[in-house]
Amino acid sequence: MTLSPGKKREKIDRLSELAARDDERGVSLWQEAFRRLRGNPAAIVGAVILAIFVLVAVVGPFLVPYAATDTIGIREGLIKPGVIPGPTGEHWFGYDHQGRDEFSRMIVGARQTLLVGVVSTLIGLAIGALIGGVSGAAAGLGGRWGRWVDTTLMRFIDMLLAMPSLLLAVSIAALLGASLTTVMIAVGVVSVPVFARLLRGSMISQANSDYVLAATSLGVKKSKIALTHVVPNSLAPVIVQATLTLATAIIEAAALSFLGLGNPDTAVPEWGVMLADAQQYLGIRPSLAIYPAVAIIITALGFTLLGEAMREALDPKLRK
Amino acid sequence: MALLEVEDLAVTFARRGQRAVHAVDGVSFSVDAGEVVGLVGESGCGKSVTSLAIMGLLPKQPGLRVGGKAVFDGTDLLQLDDRSRRDIRGRDIAMIFQDPLSSLNPVIPIGLQVTEVLTRHRGMKGEAAAKEAAALLDRVGIPDPKRRLKEYPHQLSGGMRQRALIAMAVACQPRLLIADEPTTALDVTIQAQILELLKELVRDSGTALLMITHDLGVVAGMCDTVNVLYGGRVVETARRRPLFRQPRHPYTVGLLGSVPRLDAGRGEKLNPIPGSVRDLLPWPDGCAFAPRCARRTDECVGEPPELVHAHDGRSYRCVNPEPVPGMVPAPREEESA
Numbered sequence: 001m002t003l004s005p006g007k008k009r010e011k012i013d014r015l016s017e018l019a020a021r022d023d024e025r026g027v028s029l030w031q032e033a034f035r036r037l038r039g040n041p042a043a044i045v046g047a048v049i050l051a052i053f054v055l056v057a058v059v060g061p062f063l064v065p066y067a068a069t070d071t072i073g074i075r076e077g078l079i080k081p082g083v084i085p086g087p088t089g090e091h092w093f094g095y096d097h098q099g100r101d102e103f104s105r106m107i108v109g110a111r112q113t114l115l116v117g118v119v120s121t122l123i124g125l126a127i128g129a130l131i132g133g134v135s136g137a138a139a140g141l142g143g144r145w146g147r148w149v150d151t152t153l154m155r156f157i158d159m160l161l162a163m164p165s166l167l168l169a170v171s172i173a174a175l176l177g178a179s180l181t182t183v184m185i186a187v188g189v190v191s192v193p194v195f196a197r198l199l200r201g202s203m204i205s206q207a208n209s210d211y212v213l214a215a216t217s218l219g220v221k222k223s224k225i226a227l228t229h230v231v232p233n234s235l236a237p238v239i240v241q242a243t244l245t246l247a248t249a250i251i252e253a254a255a256l257s258f259l260g261l262g263n264p265d266t267a268v269p270e271w272g273v274m275l276a277d278a279q280q281y282l283g284i285r286p287s288l289a290i291y292p293a294v295a296i297i298i299t300a301l302g303f304t305l306l307g308e309a310m311r312e313a314l315d316p317k318l319r320k
Numbered sequence: 321m322a323l324l325e326v327e328d329l330a331v332t333f334a335r336r337g338q339r340a341v342h343a344v345d346g347v348s349f350s351v352d353a354g355e356v357v358g359l360v361g362e363s364g365c366g367k368s369v370t371s372l373a374i375m376g377l378l379p380k381q382p383g384l385r386v387g388g389k390a391v392f393d394g395t396d397l398l399q400l401d402d403r404s405r406r407d408i409r410g411r412d413i414a415m416i417f418q419d420p421l422s423s424l425n426p427v428i429p430i431g432l433q434v435t436e437v438l439t440r441h442r443g444m445k446g447e448a449a450a451k452e453a454a455a456l457l458d459r460v461g462i463p464d465p466k467r468r469l470k471e472y473p474h475q476l477s478g479g480m481r482q483r484a485l486i487a488m489a490v491a492c493q494p495r496l497l498i499a500d501e502p503t504t505a506l507d508v509t510i511q512a513q514i515l516e517l518l519k520e521l522v523r524d525s526g527t528a529l530l531m532i533t534h535d536l537g538v539v540a541g542m543c544d545t546v547n548v549l550y551g552g553r554v555v556e557t558a559r560r561r562p563l564f565r566q567p568r569h570p571y572t573v574g575l576l577g578s579v580p581r582l583d584a585g586r587g588e589k590l591n592p593i594p595g596s597v598r599d600l601l602p603w604p605d606g607c608a609f610a611p612r613c614a615r616r617t618d619e620c621v622g623e624p625p626e627l628v629h630a631h632d633g634r635s636y637r638c639v640n641p642e643p644v645p646g647m648v649p650a651p652r653e654e655e656s657a
Contacts, residue, residue, distance in 0.1 A: 143380060210417060210419060210422035211424055213417070214417055214423040215425070216409070217409055217410065218409060218415075218436075218489070219407060219409035219410035219441060221406065224440075232425075232428065233425065
């Protein structure tokens with residue numbers, strides 16, 4: 001294809017304009033990562049799923065056609081032993097075993113599910129990052145004393161890791177008594193060792209980098225090096241792990257509910273509890289188990305897609 | 321008295337079950353105030369380890385032993401505790417590294433990294449520190465310094481990054497600057513600019529410069545005194561001109577012979593030194609360079625050659641040095657020719 005000189009000049013102008021804009025735009029690591037996330041279809045799918053999930057969790061309860069606790073089915077005499085009516089035009093997902101509108105309960109349950117996922121991940125992230133950060137700084141920058149601190153903390157983490165995660169969560173939940181807070185703590189504690197190990201490893205490898213050597217050669221104090229140089233460079237994998245943990249946290253919270261260690265206040269629907277309740281009626285109406293299960297799977301998929309995409313976007317080896 | 325007097329510096333890395341590696345094996349040299357001193361040698365000859373040992377930056381690991389002395393302005397740097405060592409670093413002695421990209425923190429802006437040094441050693445904060453940082457960037461030839469302060473390392477070109485690192489190093493007007501191959505990772509044109517900048521800084525501020533390099537071109541352009549290292553020992557020390565005009569140690573001759581020259585004929589081949597740095601004889605068993613040396617004699621093996629101090633203030637570690645034309649040749653000249 002040949003272009004007329006005028007067109008060619010126009011094209012060059014446009015290109016150089018684009019290049020100039022690109023130059024001003026290419027800023028920090030995070031902005032660069034965000035730019036790459038937008039170009040990744042998996043990230044967009046994940047983000048859309050999560051956006052819908054969060055939207056439903058926030059505004060859903062105000063829009064539902066029926067109250068989540070309203071036992072319409074029983075009132076109208078539709079629920080008999082061995083019979084749970086299926087979906088109708090008015091009740092899209094049918095009724096649950098107590099005659100409540102399943103669709104409304106799914107919508108309202110999103111909020112509790114999101115809350116459990118986010119809060120328990122934050123608990124795990126906070127404790128794990130604290131232990132891992134101290135350990136990593138001590139191992140990477142400290143002397144003999146630092147190694148001692150690191151070893152002590154890591155043996156503790158190893159103890160947590162040695163226990164199967166669900167067993168650990170069950171023990172904590174059983175120890176503290178069933179409540180919503182307990183579920184969050186139990187699920188959070190389970191993810192502590194992963195965050196701690198990850199941040200520590202990441203910090204130790206960063207502590208050997210040239211810019212840490214350069215900062216040391218300028219007399220910068222170790223604590224300052226740890227906080228301004230090592231930690232910000234080590235956070236990327238931890239943040240990615242957090243999005244992945246959100247998905248497993250929801251599933252683990254559901255598992256705890258399923259085992260009867262969840263929130264005893266059954267008036268507030270939660271997908272895990274709904275799944276647990278549905279098991280008794282699998283023979284009569286299996287769809288009651290399928291709705292919450294599919295919802296949990298899709299949400300977990302959303303978090304996982306976004307997390308994986310973030311891992312790619314933040315990987316410095318893939319950065320130009 | 322010299323600003324930095326390194327005496328018998330020895331660094332060994334020992335590993336359980338393995339032979340200890342003598343990375344630096346009794347290196348001595350001195351740097352006078354305001355002087356540019358070169359430390360030259362192939363990769364693996366111990367030049368970088370020497371500089372890291374002086375700065376106390378070698379990774380603290382079991383099996384590391386540092387011996388000898390490095391007296392800076394009356395205090396032995398090797399005996400200092402961590403705290404006073406940190407105080408000296410960046411304020412009295414600063415270092416410039418080889419790879420400017422990896423030596424800058426990728427996730428924080430340049431400005432923060434420059435002000436960090438100012439805060440640490442000069443107690444400057446906020447507006448004052450930012451102003452000084454901009455002035456520093458300006459001084460090392462970074463255009464539009466105010467804008468650059470907000471930028472991240474990956475937005476700067478290689479030359480700019482090295483300039484920013486130099487700005488950080490000279491922020492506190494150190495008396496000694498150690499440059500560890502500062503131009504190796506840069507384009508040739510940028511290399512020249514950076515060397516010019518270093519020269520200028522040395523001339524203007526009276527900072528002494530210890531230039532660590534494998535590039536004889538850099539040495540020829542910058543250094544007042546040159547120390548040639550081989551296998552962890554200094555094999556020849558001389559002022560720049562005599563060294564280039566009349567190298568005495570066969571290794572120095574070999575180094576000079578392996579550099580392409582503009583005035584050489586087109587068909588002329590380069591003369592690389594045969595073998596590699598790894599073919600070295602342990603110094604106690606003789607001259608480490610003997611296995612690769614063209615002027616090897618029987619005397620080279622068996623005992624380590626002593627440092628010979630010649631009349632003109634230069635010294636070399638060789639029993640059969642390159643003869644000086646016009647002087648009576650050494651008796652064993654013919655057998656090695």
